[in-house]
Amino acid sequence: ELTSSRLLSFDIFGTLIDWELGVFNAILTTPHFSSLSPSHPMREIKTLLPAYFTAESAIQAANPSLLYSAVVAGSFSQLVRDYNLSVPGTPETEQEALLDSTAKGVGESIGTWPAFPDTVAAMQALGKRYKLVALSNIDEASVARTLEGPLAGMKFDAVYTAEKIGSYKPDPRNFEYLLENVKRQFGVEKGEVLHVAQSIFHDHQTVGKMGLKNVWVDRKAVLGGTAASSPEVTWNWTVESLGELAEMVEKEAA
Structure with a gap:
């Protein structure tokens, strides 16, 4: 009983x-993903989430003491690199710094999901x-x-x-x-x-x-x-x- x-x-x-809606919205509103064409597969929740989850699971397994906000940030960065995404109009020399700051923001979004x-x-x-x-x-x-x-x-x-x-x-x-x-x-x-x-x-x-x-x-x-x-x-x-x-x-x- x-x-x-x-x-x-x-x-x-x-x-x-x-969690799924929270992660999806946090990622989709970043400049790396919002600039993708509406038909891009990575704008679909059924494509994006499994790719994100693969990165997150690997990071958690390899770094069990890493804070979850850092796990989320690292997973987002991995996703961007895996799919070779960049922000249009941003100089190549500034892409890495922009990725780091954007990833940090995604990690800090957890409390709003x-x-x-x-x-x-x-x-x-x-x-x-x-x-x-x-x-x-x-x-x-x-x-x-x-x-x-x-x-x-x-x-x-x-x-x-x-x-x-x-x-x-x-x-x-x-x-x-x-x-x-x-x-x-x-x-x-x-x-x-x-x-x-x-x-x-x-x-x-x-x-x-x-x-x-x-x-x-x-x-x-x-x-x-x-x-x-x-x-x-x-x-x-x-x-x-x-x-x-x-x-x-x-x-x-x-």
Whole structure:
């Protein structure tokens, strides 16, 4: 039963925050991408995001202690170089400096990425019944801006970041850190934790192996995996929104 859990742990970016739309808009508004022709494939979300994700995953794997804002900046720079993009009208001698400053801006945009429409109200409802803990591939400064901005109105009881842990999901160390710290802070055992996330790649493949109860939030996203592409990964419940999860909990508790 959903109500047998005492604590819900959440991925933030992709589950609470529309990570895909945030990344896509941040990249598309840069001079390197806004100057592309409307028909250019890299202006399509289904082309751009997988290319970006390839760069991001490689950087995270190679540099597990790198701040996420720097990961995003580096991924953007890699994307520009991989596709040999430049800004029309800018002298060749100034392209590198422009790329560096633009990449920094993309990395700093994280705190403005939008929440899904159902997020705040659903989290407020769930917070009345459970402890809420974030386990996020993020840095402290970026998550602070996110909590003050798009997630204003909801509150986590604890926030565990990749910066604090020193590695990125899907590394099992992140989930071990979660379990150790919810027991220390709240006296919650592993069997009382329910992990809620969108990404099969970042979350559910590891959670399943560790035997944690889990909810897949199927946001019909471009990235993160699908049930069909990941038949070996399992979860206890599937919902299409956090609002749906909150409704299920209320019905069960009634």
